[in-house]
Amino acid sequence: MNEFLSFSATYLPYLLQGALVTIEIAVIGVIFGSIIGLLVGLGRVSSNPLLSQISRFYIWVIRGTPLLLQLFVIHFAIPSVFSALTMPPFVSACIALSLNAAAYIAEIARGAIQSIDKGQMEAARSLGLSAGQAMRRIIIPQAFRRMLPPLGNEFIALIKESSLVSTIALYDLLRTGQQIISSTYRYMEVFLLVGLIYLFLTTIMSYIVGKIEKKVGAYE
Amino acid sequence: MISCKNIIKKFDKLEVLKGIDLDVAPGEVVVIIGPSGSGKSTFLRCINRLEAADSGTITINGQAVEYKESSLNKLRQDIGMVFQQFNLFPHMTVMENIIEAPVLLKKMTKDGAKKKGLELLNKVGLEEKENEYPNRLSGGQKQRVAIARALAMEPKIMLFDEPTSALDPELVGEVLTVMKKLAKEGMTMVVVTHEMGFAREVADRVIFMDGGTIIEQGPPEVIFETPQHDRTKEFLGHLK
Numbered sequence: 001m002n003e004f005l006s007f008s009a010t011y012l013p014y015l016l017q018g019a020l021v022t023i024e025i026a027v028i029g030v031i032f033g034s035i036i037g038l039l040v041g042l043g044r045v046s047s048n049p050l051l052s053q054i055s056r057f058y059i060w061v062i063r064g065t066p067l068l069l070q071l072f073v074i075h076f077a078i079p080s081v082f083s084a085l086t087m088p089p090f091v092s093a094c095i096a097l098s099l100n101a102a103a104y105i106a107e108i109a110r111g112a113i114q115s116i117d118k119g120q121m122e123a124a125r126s127l128g129l130s131a132g133q134a135m136r137r138i139i140i141p142q143a144f145r146r147m148l149p150p151l152g153n154e155f156i157a158l159i160k161e162s163s164l165v166s167t168i169a170l171y172d173l174l175r176t177g178q179q180i181i182s183s184t185y186r187y188m189e190v191f192l193l194v195g196l197i198y199l200f201l202t203t204i205m206s207y208i209v210g211k212i213e214k215k216v217g218a219y220e
Numbered sequence: 221m222i223s224c225k226n227i228i229k230k231f232d233k234l235e236v237l238k239g240i241d242l243d244v245a246p247g248e249v250v251v252i253i254g255p256s257g258s259g260k261s262t263f264l265r266c267i268n269r270l271e272a273a274d275s276g277t278i279t280i281n282g283q284a285v286e287y288k289e290s291s292l293n294k295l296r297q298d299i300g301m302v303f304q305q306f307n308l309f310p311h312m313t314v315m316e317n318i319i320e321a322p323v324l325l326k327k328m329t330k331d332g333a334k335k336k337g338l339e340l341l342n343k344v345g346l347e348e349k350e351n352e353y354p355n356r357l358s359g360g361q362k363q364r365v366a367i368a369r370a371l372a373m374e375p376k377i378m379l380f381d382e383p384t385s386a387l388d389p390e391l392v393g394e395v396l397t398v399m400k401k402l403a404k405e406g407m408t409m410v411v412v413t414h415e416m417g418f419a420r421e422v423a424d425r426v427i428f429m430d431g432g433t434i435i436e437q438g439p440p441e442v443i444f445e446t447p448q449h450d451r452t453k454e455f456l457g458h459l460k
Contacts, residue, residue: 120309122301123307123308123309125270126270126296126300127325127370128325128373129293129324130293133324138309
């Protein structure tokens with residue numbers, strides 16, 4: 001036990017550095033994934049057939065292919081054709097995670113919007129609000145409340161799936177762990193620590209989402 | 221004030237409105253009665269185009285109700301609507317529900333709208349509820365807030381779609397009282413309801429609809445005491 005503690009004391013700072021990278025790409029993924037996802041979700045429920053078809057196509061492709069493949073396409077395949085699009089691993093990772101999360105968040109947004117009673121839209125329209133105003137002021141604020149629980153799941157999944165970026169030479173939490181193993185061969189200790197840190201991050205995330213849920217749910 | 225000519229509405233192949241003609245004069249209170257599925261709610265919803273009629277024309281104050289977003293939105297500001305299920309905005313307080321549309325559409329200041337909102341709450345007897353969320357209110361209170369919300373836009377016409385049908389019996393009275401008050405003030409009203417007492421007491425004209433057509437119409441005392449049509453007699457007979 002003592003031995004494990006002293007091992008941890010030595011290597012934890014390195015792991016925390018990796019964890020910082022994991023946090024960075026996860027936060028960026030959450031922010032941009034949410035923005036893009038909300039737009040795609042609105043497109044999906046739009047009465048404009050072009051918008052809704054484009055959104056549907058986007059969701060179909062992203063959800064139907066592995067994140068690892070998407071990461072490889074963005075980091076290796078596209079730059080191999082258009083060399084101008086060569087990016088550092090960190091940027092590729094952020095783009096891939098954001099685009100991937102957006103597809104899932106779009107479906108969460110669509111589900112939440114469609115779950116709002118249609119009487120809400122009718123009441124808003126009967127007062128003279130335009131479709132856009134009704135969406136912005138009446139439907140989306142209510143849908144947002146319903147999005148939070150599944151959104152929390154998605155954010156937690158995003159933290160865990162971000163470990164895939166270790167495959168494109170980005171020193172996130174998992175890859176940092178692997179690197180330590182390659183010089184110490186202490187599989188059990190390192191993976192235990194890595195797992196504990198992931199668990200810590202996901203716990204924090206669900207705590208934050210839970211707090212927001214409570215706050216915006218005051219009216220229920 | 222409202223003029224409907226030959227309104228036809230189909231849901232897929234089912235014809236729910238088979239050519240409805242109706243003119244409503246300013247200040248008139250028209251009550252539409254009839255069995256479920258007679259098309260009375262659908263007709264009401266055609267007036268402010270929550271349902272689009274398949275053919276026929278509707279004019280409000282001489283302006284045609286047609287499909288053009290901007291003019292439709294403008295027109296709807298003059299037509300208040302009260303729903304069976306209240307449809308209050310649950311994420312807003314009572315006062316926020318009421319001032320939402322005036323602040324957004326009439327560019328009223330929040331303070332001005334609130335002052336007006338308090339007057340309206342006073343009118344429906346709920347001034348102490350301004351900061352409550354709708355889920356804390358009873359059905360009757362919700363419906364009175366919904367009426368205040370519609371009135372906040374200062375509409376020229378009020379449409380009521382079975383406003384008391386979702387209420388516990390002991391809460392019906394408080395909503396009808398507010399509606400009677402409105403009628404007395406000269407509001408033009410079209411009311412779809414099963415409350416025959418209200419129709420008898422408040423209506424200037426009662427319309428009996430069945431099977432997507434107007435079967436019979438006239439002053440309440442005529443419709444209720446000496447209905448001409450067999451279908452009307454049968455329907456009213458069931459109520460006794």
